[in-house]
Amino acid sequence: MIETVITWKNPTLRERYEVGELIYNNEKYIFKYCCDLTKAIEVGFKGLGEFEDLTKEYIGNELFLTFSTRVPNKKRKDFQKFLEENKIPKTANDLEILMSTRGVLATDTIELFEKIDFEKNEIKSFLVGTRHYITEKTYLDENMEIEVVLESENPQDKFAVYINNQKKEKLGYIPRIYSKKVTEWLGNNKYFAKIEKLLKLDDGKRVEIYISIKK
Incomplete structure (x- = not known):
């Protein structure tokens, strides 16, 4: 389904x-x-x-x-x-x-x-805004571990959630329509997050990143 x-x-x-x-x-x-x-x-x-x-x-x-x-x-x-x-x-x-x-x-x-099922212990999402942060020098690898960061001081969205790679380089954001639910889902739980799928499109000029977060 x-x-x-x-x-x-x-x-x-x-x-x-x-x-x-x-x-x-x-x-x-x-x-x-x-x-x-x-x-x-x-x-x-x-x-x-x-x-x-x-x-x-x-x-x-x-x-x-x-x-x-x-x-x-x-x-x-x-x-x-x-x-x-x-x-x-x-x-x-x-x-x-x-x-x-x-x-x-x-x-x-x-x-x-x-649609994300927040009743499960693992959620998956793509990232938005990647074109603003990713360059040819950004460290990226499929299945690599990533960091989930809550950005409560974001003036546009107090529930904003962004993703860093292992070098603390920002990769992009969780779509805003899901940011509040993702923040609530994470709570104070420990989690493991990784890049689920990495796509380099338009001869590498555009990057799509899909992530998974597991409690």
């Missing part, structure tokens, strides 16, 4: 809202609005594509058009290279492929985040 959270960012306020859930249960695709929908509507959210009924649960055999148009074109010449660079198996379904880009388009502010 794949569970994702659909977010929308207000283009003026730059605030991100959780507006829906998209799930693939190994048989069907399921979409429904949830979470911050009411708040998002108050600041300009108009709904998504074919999902006009805000109270309905949508079920389909294939990925809904709103999201399938965000999947990289399988007919493009470099599609095989795209799969290899993103470490996506050939057997991946459309939602798994979509998650590699998180559905980001230049024409809107919709983004998909893989």
Whole structure:
């Protein structure tokens, strides 16, 4: 099963809202609005594509058009290279492929985040802001141990959580939509954190980092 959270960012306020859930249960695709929908509507959210009924649960055999148009074109010449660079198996379904880009388009502010189950003793997330911190000289290695740092004095997010490598070099942040829950989940518990997956894309010009934290 794949569970994702659909977010929308207000283009003026730059605030991100959780507006829906998209799930693939190994048989069907399921979409429904949830979470911050009411708040998002108050600041300009108009709904998504074919999902006009805000109270309905949508079920389909294939990925809904709103999201399938965000999947990289399988007919493009470099599609095989795209799969290899993103470490996506050939057997991946459309939602798994979509998650590699998180559905980001230049024409809107919709983004998909893989849902984190905070009931478990291990959580996984990708990092945001890596392009601001990582350079050619930054020490990076897949499966290497990393440090999780709480940044309570961050003026934008008092629950901000960032990641350091073994040389205390900042790599990026946990997505803000999860920062408070990650802070609460960590509590005073001891943990082990590592880089789960490291992707160097666009001929090494862009780096994607996925981490895991285990109590």
